[in-house]
Amino acid sequence: xxxxxxxxxxxxxxxxxxxxxxxxxxxxxxxxxxxxxxxxxxxxxxxxxxxxxxxxxxxxxxxxxxxxxxxxxxxxxxxxxxxxxxxxxxxxxxxxxxxxxxxxxxxxxxxxxxxxxxxxxxxxxxxxxxxxxxxxxxxxxxxxxxxxxxxxxxxxxxxxxxxxxxxxxxxxxxxxxxxxxxxxxxxxxxxxxxxxxxxxxxxxxxxxxxxxxxxxxxxxxxxxxxxxxxxxxxxxxxxxxxxxxxxxxxxxxxxxxxxxxxxxxxxxxxxxxxxxxxxxxxxxxxxxxxxxxxxxxxxxxxxxxxxxxxxxxxxxxxxxxxxxxxxxxxxxxxxxxxxxxxxxxxxxxxxxxxxxxxxxxxxxxxxxxxxxxxxxxxxxxxxxxxxxx
Numbered sequence: 001x002x003x004x005x006x007x008x009x010x011x012x013x014x015x016x017x018x019x020x021x022x023x024x025x026x027x028x029x030x031x032x033x034x035x036x037x038x039x040x041x042x043x044x045x046x047x048x049x050x051x052x053x054x055x056x057x058x059x060x061x062x063x064x065x066x067x068x069x070x071x072x073x074x075x076x077x078x079x080x081x082x083x084x085x086x087x088x089x090x091x092x093x094x095x096x097x098x099x100x101x102x103x104x105x106x107x108x109x110x111x112x113x114x115x116x117x118x119x120x121x122x123x124x125x126x127x128x129x130x131x132x133x134x135x136x137x138x139x140x141x142x143x144x145x146x147x148x149x150x151x152x153x154x155x156x157x158x159x160x161x162x163x164x165x166x167x168x169x170x171x172x173x174x175x176x177x178x179x180x181x182x183x184x185x186x187x188x189x190x191x192x193x194x195x196x197x198x199x200x201x202x203x204x205x206x207x208x209x210x211x212x213x214x215x216x217x218x219x220x221x222x223x224x225x226x227x228x229x230x231x232x233x234x235x236x237x238x239x240x241x242x243x244x245x246x247x248x249x250x251x252x253x254x255x256x257x258x259x260x261x262x263x264x265x266x267x268x269x270x271x272x273x274x275x276x277x278x279x280x281x282x283x284x285x286x287x288x289x290x291x292x293x294x295x296x297x298x299x300x301x302x303x304x305x306x307x308x309x310x311x312x313x314x315x316x317x318x319x320x321x322x323x324x325x326x327x328x329x330x331x332x333x334x335x336x337x338x339x340x341x342x343x344x345x346x347x348x349x350x351x352x353x354x355x356x357x358x359x360x361x362x363x364x365x366x367x368x369x370x371x372x373x374x375x376x377x378x379x380x381x382x383x384x385x386x387x388x389x
Contacts, residue, residue: 012029033273060270071192083220088185104154159195178203189208189210191319308386349364
């Protein structure tokens with residue numbers, strides 16, 4: 001399959017209005033996604049919300065099949081969750097922790113995930129061990145293996161951090177987790193849609209992600225994958241009449257990962273997220289993710305050639321996120337200056353990844369994140385705009 005960039009851009013009306021390099025924040029929705037959301041909201045308006053959900057039953061069921069194809073897992077191992085952080089929290093708090101259990105983490109981890117683990121440490125008595133970085137800034141796989149002790153229970157890392165272009169060596173980490181019988185929990189919030197993801201090949205037991213970023217779905221959507229073999233020992237922290245049923249004086253959960261869902265849900269959002277996955281699959285995941293990496297590499301190269309710009313990304317393998325600073329200009333000022341030129345970026349800093357080494361010398365950074373619909377011409381215009389102060 002070859003990507004038709006002109007068709008990609010025709011499918012994405014936002015491309016005509018601005019240069020959108022904020023796909024790590026929220027990708028521009030293609031027409032297919034927006035149409036799915038708007039059509040369902042219109043149907044709810046015309047015939048009623050319950051009746052509209054019944055009419056959309058086939059597409060709602062296909063949500064799980066679509067994600068199964070994307071992640072290379074079973075459809076019943078996927079749940080719809082309203083965002084990536086909530087998906088992570090639900091899964092992590094559902095594991096059977098014992099006081100004294102140790103969890104291996106890394107400096108590239110997302111702040112919300114780290115906060116959840118600090119809460120576990122406070123209330124469940126688990127302990128966190130931060131694994132050193134390799135010279136390229138990714139998880140040091142050898143150091144991780146050496147850090148495993150008799151009380152180590154889990155490895156929890158971020159596939160692609162929110163603040164850095166690096167891609168962690170998750171397949172190697174998965175092999176270590178399997179060798180030592182550890183739970184492997186992987187945050188895929190930034191990675192799904194910009195890198196190919198095969199959860200079975202990676203060997204992770206839990207994978208959480210967002211719909212709005214590189215998948216280009218609507219806001220307020222996410223997903224959770226849990227390996228079916230792990231579900232037997234997990235106790236979701238919440239239960240309702242969708243997730244389980246009363247059994248005498250007790251209760252039981254439904255089969256599959258959908259036990260983490262609630263009955264009340266954003267139906268139009270689920271349909272939009274399903275449309276986003278189907279759209280990506282129709283284009284070819286390999287083709288899309290390859291182009292994202294290539295465009296980001298060209299953007300880094302162009303930025304590095306500017307004397308007034310410092311690129312901060314780590315990693316040997318890098319994805320679609322590019323972080324940088326401009327000399328004598330605060331990152332927020334750079335972002336606002338670009339926004340005035342109809343060029344979208346965002347700002348990242350210690351609030352996003354408090355353990356990241358970048359913040360020892362920098363207060364923050366501009367984050368530019370590309371997608372397959374971006375172009376080399378946009379990169380040239382973007383770099384030229386940075387020069388014009």
